[in-house]
Amino acid sequence: MLQKPFLDRRQMLQNLACGFGSLALADIAHAMNQTTSPQLPLMAASAKRVIFLFMAGGPSQHDLFDPKEYIRKKHGQPIGSPLRKEVTQVGTEKFLALGNAVPVKPRGNSGLMISDLMPHLCGVADEICLLRGMTVDNPQHASATNQFHTGMFTEVRPSMGSWISYGLGTENQNLPSFVSIHAPGLRTYGSGFLPASHQGTPLTVPLNDKILPVENLRNASENEITQRQRIDLTKRLNRRLLDDLHGDANMEGMIQNMELAFRMQINTPKLVDLSNETKSTLDLYGIGGKDSDKHGRACLLARKLSESGVRFVQVTMDGWDHHGDIKGSLPKLCQQTDQPVAGLLKDLKQRGLLEDTLVLWSGEFGRTPWSQDLSGTAPIDKHGREHQPESFCTWMAGGGVKPGFTHGETDEMGYRVVNGKVHIHDLHATILHLLGLDHTKLTWRHIGRDYRLTDVHGEVVKEILA
């Protein structure tokens, strides 16, 4: 086990570095920057931070970025199954082609293909680097989500945000290095065997007074003075105990953390408060809009956190799991997310942050070109699509990737990758590369083995580097 009850100074410092406090820990942070990160050879970094927009559920690449002429022509007709016979699917028995629900057209100077459903994103098409040959190894939400975040779908491993936090340390000692807004599950922000200070801090955007941005943030006492006195007594008891024991790093850490926690109570609500933002900023993100308010707030918060030095910010936007009536449901999701996402890109650009901020947009997998109808009786226009890990679309922007560039291609039906395949391990390797980290050297020794985010796989996708 890594977290020994008897911590050395380095570990203790690591443990202190996690939370929305604003304690003057400058000296500790200074010491920490020298010690938390592994000794890695310096590589040129084109990105300093990452914002990962996770589209949970698996958005349909066919309707958003990669329509197929063949499928459009065959709409409603059987196209034959490319699946291995051992693989079961339900509601897809007829393998009917399902043409794209709305037009997907070339946009901007680059001619990058984007759906009519994303008018705002079309406006920033020339910033985007589209990967059409993404692939993961599992067709199930939970497994594929784990793999997208940690590289593995069975074993519990550190998430990519944790690896990056470990690799680069923190830019701002008063903020955690990894924040996950509306996190889709423990393992997506867990630090696995890496020190706990690298685990993501889950954050909820408070849409009303009842929602706490961070759990247990509300003072349990009558008022702040009472709570402060209570904490002070605990602190005196703790100090005396520590003297009696002649020191204990873990307990020292607990004492410091109580102060940090107290400050988190005060500072976090300020941090997530968007009431002082200008109207033009709010409008840019679609904040106040009927559908786009929630994700707009999350994206603006992501920008603020990123700007303040949080290395890895994740925003999860769910609801993309369209097994039925994709024509009716997909527009709603796009209305909820299009303006917030495009607003974020525009805002980063105008602030000069896009250059060294890598934005990643992806689901855990994509969807099939053939239709799915779980009812067995719906007309083709009410069908949806099944999960497809074999190929799907992911895009990146900023942070050293080629703008307005499309990489990778699938076969005529949009099932198998025929060139420019990017496995999730390759994507992880590329993200680390852009951050100046060699994915084969960023390791942690655990039960006898040097573990990596990319396990024993992964190659940097050189074609997309700017």
Added chain:
Amino acid sequence: MIKLTPVILVCSMFLASKSHGADLPTPTKEQVVFFETKIRPVLVEQCHKCHSSEAKSIKGGLRVDNRSMLMKGGDSGPAIVPGDPAKSILAKALKHDGLEMPPKGKLPDSVIRDFETWIRMGAPDPRKLVELPIARSIDIEAGRRHWAFQPILDPKPPLVKDASWPLDHVDRFLLAKLENAGLKPLKDADRHTWLRRVSFDLTGLPPTPLQIKAFMDDNSPNAWENAVDRLLGSHAYGERWARHWLDLTGYADMMGTSNNVYAEHAWRYRDYLIAAFNKDKPFDRFIREQIAGDLLPANKPGERAENLTATGFLMVGDVEIVEPDKAKLEADYLDTQVSKIGTAFLGMTLGCARCHDHKFDPIGLQDYYGIAGMLRSSPSTHKTAFGVWSSLNTTDLPETPEQLKARQGLESKTNENINKWKTEKSSLEMQRKAVTEEIARSDKAAPADKKTDAPSSTNKEALVKKRDELNERIRKIDGTINHAEFFRSKAPKAYAMRDGDRVADMPVYIRGNPYAPGIVMPRGAIRVVSRDKFPTIPEGQSGRLQLADWLADKGNPLTARVLVNRIWQKLFGEGIVRSVDYFGTRGETPSHPELLDHLASRFINHGWSQKRLLRDLVLSHAYRMGSSNDQESMMVDPENKLIWRMNRQRLDAEALRDGLLQISGELVQGQGGPALVLEEPENCGSLALKGINPPNYTHRKPRPTEEFQRTIYLPVMRTNFGTHDRIRAFFDFVNPAQISGQRNQTVVPTQSLFVMNNDLFRKRATLIANRVLSESPDTKARLSHLWLAVFNRPITNPEYEEAEEFLGRLNSSLNAKAPKDLETMLWRELCHSLLASNEFIFRF
């Protein structure tokens, strides 16, 4: 289901390659041209990077840069069967049939056709035949030299200078090393500290004020023994130590991580463990039951039920039952099971050998697939009638006549209820019919255009309201009937192993891929830790029984060592081997190898009794040492590797929660039974016998007692933690997808927020305050009471003054309506302050 054909196929290819191999005819000129223009460039461009001398590491053991290596093939066997493209792995891989080569994307069809043509020609290859060194392999004999694979010895306790210190042989082993280093054991902890320590360690609960008094008043030399025997004899002991074991199983009340599909029988394994620890089931027997309980003879239905339930060990892990590729589902779950056996019993990372021989330890594919073959012969899952879903296999448990009678009683009660509800439903339906008719009549009497007719419209509104109410009641009653019929009492079941119809050795899955079977491996155990050949497995049996015997054999050098080290770690904070789950060559070496062997052989000699070992250890002098730091010893051994003091430990999530509930007086005695509240219809979704998705569970309505039950009885969800269980999300509970014998002890600010503000602490502070106020007469007595309850020791004078001062100062900041409220508020803050302090959160 995987068919057996690939295995046979590979075997026949082996024969084929032997007959062809090196004796291929010299290629003709045309054939050379074909090879040089169509084949070699592709091999060089597409394959050499991973499959030639240019490769950084040879992937899959295959090289294509010379003829003999290509013919010999890699891990999956020969790459080419000359003349037969359909049987050639190379051609199949190019077509992405089974393997997918090149991995970056399929080559053009024309190229694939060229390769098929070439193979059909007999794969003429002008490149020189060169014998290359054999690929990496493991050296079992050399591997045996590693300390952990050596036989367990029974070393003599060493002589020590200070002969008065040791109370047990254990102490001699420790003291001898300390004396050697010029160190002394730290002076004993006081009796209060020792009692709190041993109570938390053995039962996960603090001592009560009465228990403290009994121990303090016991002046006999047996006082310690008396306390320990009381603790080991308590029900709480099993509840504590079963939870340690659950950390090694991946236990949850959910099957996989998707859709919250409930594992409704998992609790039986948890209850089996609690009972097994409480009756001190010998560990060798405990192993046999968990690996092969279904294959053991049993005399009574109860014994049979116990044996079957025990095999839940292999069943309860994280299984992705929604995986639509059933061959992959099986292969992944086999891996979970093999890894679990390796980690829990052997302290070895067997999972590494799924794809290749272990990189550091002398464990090969043969070892992995030897065990995997047994488990594959006893399938754990089956496809259900729900969409793509599978489920864990169950076995009906035999019932005693009393159990059967009790169940029949329940069943007739259910039938009675259902009949009652059905009657109620038809009466409601009659009422609805009447109301609906009345509405229709009123519609007729007062056509829509006559809106001015006020009384009639009010009447109609009331009728419609009544109809809607009736609809709602009927809907609810339908739900209740459906739920009762779905969960109609059935024969008790457990998730249990049983040998299947297809008992056989299994092939290596190349890179873990079930569609790329390699050579077949005989079923067997880990060779490097076996002295004898693995026994013959009787025809038609999986071999789990033989594996269980092999694991539980006293000659197995790992089993006893790994277990006694786990027990040591729980008591002393760190293992003698600090990497408790890994005894391999890259793990930690034992700080006290002789002590480890002494404990292991003593454990075996005492009939594999865990209680006996625990008793001996907690009664040792070493376990009595204080836990503070000593300047001199710190200089020599800052990490306490020589164990000159007791290690302090932060309480884990369970001990914190259970401890709080015990102190507040709320803890209820655990009875076991289902953790999930399936009897509440609102917790159960999609109750149908078939459909797209299986029934699921949401923990909306807990049982009233849940808030006060020990944590081990609360549902373990794979995706989140329930309301009364949030503490596990913050204090290092082992993720149920993980197998880990030692919890982390992280220190992060969100824990401080939890301690400062969460209701678990706040409510207990209130209750303890009320208790202290009502049970003790004055401030002085109340403070003593509080300190004894929370810190399990008397209050000191400075603390007394400090507390009084605190109460006095706090007075002014509080807004109380009445003096009595104020008193409660003051004491609640004081209690909360104590509960949040390190002295409560740690054990010393």
